[in-house]
Amino acid sequence: MRASLITTCLAATLANVASGAAISKHELLDASNDHESAKEPVKKLIAEIQQGLIDELSKRGPDAACNLDKVVYRREYGDLTREERLDYVRAMQCMMDAPAKTPASVSPGAKNRFDDFVVTHIQQTFTAHYSGNFQAWHRWFMHSWEKALRDECGYKGYQPKLIGRTKQYWDWSKYAEAPQDSPIFNGEDDSMGGNGEYLPDFPNSVIVLPEGVTGDDIELPRGLGGGLVTKGPFANMTVNLGPYAALHDTAPNPQADGLGYNPRPLKRDVGPAMNMRYANASTLWNLLHKPNIKEYRLLLEGPFNTGEIGPHGGGHYTINLCSGDPGGDFWTAPAEPAFYLHHGMMDRMWSLWQAIDPETRHVDLDAGAYGHRTWNNEPPSPLTSLDDTIDMGYVGEGSVIREQMSTIDGPHCYLYK
Ligand SMILES: [Cu+2]
Secondary structure, three states, X not given: OOOOOOOOOOOOOHHHOOOXXXXXXXXXOOOOOOHHHHHHHHHHHHHHHHHHXXXXXXXXXXXXXXXXXXXEEEEEHHHOOHHHHHHHHHHHHHHHHOEOOOOOOOOOOOOEHHHHHHHHHHHHHHHHOOOOOHHHHHHHHHHHHHHHHHHHHOOOOOOOOOOOOOXXXXXXXXXXXXXXXXXXXXXXXXXXXXXXXXXXXXXOEEEOOOOOOOOOOEEEOOOOOEEEEOOOOOOOOEEOOOOOOOOOOOOOOOOOOOOOOOOXXXXXXXXXXXXXXXXXXXXXXXXXXXOOHHXXXXXXXXXXXXXXXXXXXXXXXXXXXXXXXXXXOOOOHHHOOOHHHHHHHHXXXXXXXXXXXXXXXXXXXXXXXXXXXOHHHOOOOOEOOOOOXXXXXXXXXXXXXXXXXXXXXXXXOEEEO
16 A cells, blocks of 8 residues: 555645545544643643652552662653753764664665664554554654664663663643744754755645545645755754655655665754644643543544544654655654654653553553554454564564553553653
């Protein structure tokens, strides 16, 4: 299945890719989309949930695999010190300088260790998104990334007493009005690189609704870049893999599977429109109030085959709204340096939501269309089970879904600040 280009600018609007029963685009959305008035309430709610987690850990004895002494905290990128951010940047660059483990026979485009992660993501996109393992798969993918940063590139993070468990994230709501000025995209030497150079004649993004879906197309203002990233540590970065979907002004990959060698510079079009529309403070509030995993995921990823893309798509396309390369290509997204901060936030929201009702939410998997082994159950496949395995390819060790259902049990022992 290859995605067709059905938007005028936003190339990889995944929600529109496949066929299937159309849902009215607003059917499952929340009425509230008020960023400003949600800011304080959501902060308070998150603080309460976090306190509950700390209370839970404080009840565990000294022999517990995870307790208050052992847990580490993962912090928002802007809350790290400059030295901590520089260490993260350095470790990521080290991954880009290290040789790939993926054989050229598997992916001729995998040129370095950083690319190994992109290959695994491209290969599994149709089973690791809109599927039952989506969140568990990405939790383990993130863990594998950090483990490689530490074991192979000496990443220290900020909790030296507990090696191997550092994570950082991007709070979507924190910079929603101006993500281009955030510590993530401001172009300083401790950022993920700057925005793309400003291109004056640049189209808005239009999400074109598929046939049969009621409502108007969604047009969002362009971002404040559009061209090459010329500032910050990733200004000279070469993107080797993808794209899989068609991207505006980017040569297609020589291979249909996106794994061929296609060297090109990094491009971005960061701006507030996507962020404010899909991933603002009220989005966080609404997510945390979803009563079950099915509804949580419908908001998170958007109802399939509609123009709604949720904060998952909203975060991705804040990074690269229109001609963003590779961030605008869902398959190749981990080749965008900010990918891991976005998915850190994805993992944070899931862990907070789970903590509200852990007994249920650490075992329940979605039994709807997003609960199967294939993307939106296309082609039809069995429901995902807790015993299903997670394969990381050349990235690192595999796991099982059951092990990924909590951040303070199984192989994990971390909380978010
Ligand atoms: Cu992904």
